[in-house]
Amino acid sequence: xxxxxxxxxxxxxxxxxxxxxxxxxxxxxxxxxxxxxxxxxxxxxxxxxxxxxxxxxxxxxxxxxxxxxxxxxxxxxxxxxxxxxxxxxxxxxxxxxxxxxxxxxxxxxxxxxxxxxxxxxxxxxxxxxxxxxxxxxxxxxxxxxxxxxxxxxxxxxxxxxxxxxxxxxxxxxxxxxxxxxxxxxxxxxxxxxxxxxxxxxxx
Ligand code: GRF
Numbered sequence: 001x002x003x004x005x006x007x008x009x010x011x012x013x014x015x016x017x018x019x020x021x022x023x024x025x026x027x028x029x030x031x032x033x034x035x036x037x038x039x040x041x042x043x044x045x046x047x048x049x050x051x052x053x054x055x056x057x058x059x060x061x062x063x064x065x066x067x068x069x070x071x072x073x074x075x076x077x078x079x080x081x082x083x084x085x086x087x088x089x090x091x092x093x094x095x096x097x098x099x100x101x102x103x104x105x106x107x108x109x110x111x112x113x114x115x116x117x118x119x120x121x122x123x124x125x126x127x128x129x130x131x132x133x134x135x136x137x138x139x140x141x142x143x144x145x146x147x148x149x150x151x152x153x154x155x156x157x158x159x160x161x162x163x164x165x166x167x168x169x170x171x172x173x174x175x176x177x178x179x180x181x182x183x184x185x186x187x188x189x190x191x192x193x194x195x196x197x198x199x200x201x202x203x
Pocket of ligand 1: 007008009010011012013014042086087088107108109170173
């Protein structure tokens with residue numbers, strides 16, 4: 001299977017996935033890393049790993065629709081079986097999401113369905129949550145709303161702030177995202193209706 005990874009920032013999840021594909025001898029290939037921000041730190045990390053890199057600056061497009069159409073064309077040049085959103089900070093159009101139905105994953109730093117959207121760590125703290133975490137889910141038209149695939153839970157400590165929570169959550173991101181990708185490329189994970197299915201079981 002061929003994987004295209006979309007990033008906007010530091011690319012640490014992209015690195016975790018690319019390294020797992022390589023080191024765990026997955027029958028898969030990172031066909032490209034595509035980034036919408038020319039200054040993103042993740043670009044160099046992809047180049048260091050000899051991964052094909054494409055920069056598609058959303059600011060060069062006048063509308064979300066135009067950007068998404070160009071992005072779709074660019075992705076499809078690499079003929080991916082799986083599209084991985086790894087800190088890709090763009091809201092996607094319905095056409096784009098529909099085009100990758102059942103073959104696009106995202107990671108979101110909360111225990112979905114809790115805390116969709118931004119500032120998840122601070123919001124979990126403000127609510128006095130005792131647990132927080134991160135979710136990998138299939139992408140559907142509902143923002144941060146597609147079926148969950150895997151979650152990691154962390155305990156919230158009394159002295160945590162948003163920054164410390166984010167750091168501990170990120171460590172878990174780098175554990176669970178490669179697991180989800182591995183399941184998918186091994187043909188064990190799929191989306192059926194609005195559910196994720198692993199090894200034939202609805203999860
Ligand atoms: C992660 O915290 C992810 O949960 C969020 O964006 C961040 C991406 O980090 N959606 P990185 O670019 O993979 O380092």
